[in-house]
Amino acid sequence: MDLLLQCCMDDILDVRQSAFALLGDLARVCAVHLHxxxxxFLNVAVKQLSTPEMKKTVSVANNACWAIGELAVKVHQEISPIVMTVVSCLVPILQHAEGLNKSLIENSAITLGRLAWVCPELVSPHMEHFMQAWCIALSMIRDDIEKEDAFRGLCAMVRANPSGALNSLVYMCKAIASWHEIRSQDLHNEVCQVLNGYKQMLGNGAWEQCMSALDPPVKDRLSKYLV
Structure with missing residues (x-):
């Protein structure tokens, strides 16, 4: 582990890139050894996300970002001291996504969701600042377990701060409609609760206005979550 930590700080890009990939893999299968x-590890990983040289070191930033997310879902609240530092690095990536590596944008969206899932009370007060850009990024991610984690974070944040997503409701609906199928019944139920919560909260007029801003295929996909 000492050697891995040194490699995460190495001057050579390829060494750092491989080291963060290994860090993420270890986080998935045996996080206890990283404790x-x-x-x-978290501090050196977050430094890769705040460098002005991001475009030159994108492969390192990408792996570091992914590793932070993998660690978050394993160590839960233990990641809380660094959560807002990571969020403050991820939000600019999502807000200025043009010209950035697609994989970095997707990993940033997933890691932000994972942090929100494990520490919603820390992340949700700030959600209105990044909700729109985040939902656009979530819409581009294919169905898989990482996308499930990110949407668990979305649901957790909405539960903690429903008003924080009001101005981005159309974008959130499009992100939910980007699923072909949510295989996790638990998550499917949570998404149903979120949408129906807003439907009740807004009342018919405002809800209909939101729905009218969506394309017909999006509305069709949303219908499976509205009871």
Whole structure:
């Protein structure tokens, strides 16, 4: 682990890129071994996301971003001291996505969702600042377990701060409609609760106005969540 930490700080890009890939893999399968150095690994990972040289080091940033998300879902609240630092790095990536690597945008959206899932009370007060850009990025991600995690974060944030997503409701509906099928019954139910919660909260007039801003195929896909 000492050697891995050194490699995460190496001057050579390829070494750092491989080191963060290994860090993410270890987080998935045996996070317990990373615990003694958890804070140090998180600190070196977040530094890769705040560099002005991001476009030159995108492969390193991408792997570091993914590794942070993998760690978050394993260590839960232990990641809380660094959550807002990571969020403050991810939001500009999502807000200025033009010309950036597609994989980095997707990983940023997933990691933001994973942080929101494990620490919704920290992330949700700020959601109106990034909700629109985040939902656009979520819409581009294919169905898989990582997308499930991100949407668990979305649902957790909405539960904690429903008003934070009001101005971005159309974008959130489009993100939900980007699913072909949510295989997790739990998550499907959570998404149903979120949409129906807004339907009740807004009343018919405002809800209909929101729906009228959506294309017919999007409305069709949403119908499976509205009871």
């Amino acid at each position: 003694p150095h958890l804070a140090e």
